[in-house]
């Protein structure tokens with residue numbers, strides 16, 4: 026479904042990485058990207074994080090969620106192992122986009138939890154699909170992955186789209202006063218394993 030479009034070196038403050046972009050089969054550029062450490066082509070049990078964009082956390086360091094902590098744990102892990110993959114999916118706000126996510130935060134500030142806020146706005150709790158992520162992993166010719174996630178739906182979503190997940194590894198950051206309610210809601214209502 027997707028193919029590699031371009032790849033370039035990405036020296037980073039974490040270590041030497043590579044960035045890869047993709048197109049659909051009919052040539053449309055997609056915004057989702059892969060960040061790679063080492064040589065993953067044809068490899069099994071590649072340490073892999075499929076990360077959903079979180080502008081507030083990933084870029085601005087918001088403490089409302091654990092997104093940035095998880096991203097940094099994953100980058101440090103693949104850099105220290107010298108091999109691994111981060112598939113960075115532009116599925117901001119579990120797929121509702123940044124404008125609606127801010128509205129969802131507004132609703133959470135007045136007492137709703139993260140799921141109730143989505144529902145109040147007329148969305149399902151999670152709109153993400155893992156079809157494109159799976160296709161990117163396949164386009165990179167990765168044989169199988171060790172997936173860093175606490176979300177069983179992510180494992181199932183990749184497997185359903187043909188990715189061999191050798192095993193899941195938890196990716197747990199320190200909970201903070203600002204995100205403990207969010208983390209507890211993910212555990213209680215969204216099946217996350219913390």
Ligand SMILES: Nc1nc2c(ncn2[C@@H]2O[C@H](COP(=O)(O)OP(=O)(O)OP(=O)(O)O)[C@@H](O)[C@H]2O)c(=O)[nH]1
Nearest residue numbers: 077078079090116117118119126129139174175176
């Ligand atoms: N709609 C909505 N999205 C949120 C909220 N907080 C964080 N997000 C988004 O949630 C996504 C991350 O999802 P999480 O449920 O934290 O984690 P996950 O990716 O399902 O699971 P892990 O692999 O364990 O991290 C990112 O796209 C964030 O922008 C929120 O309160 N509402």
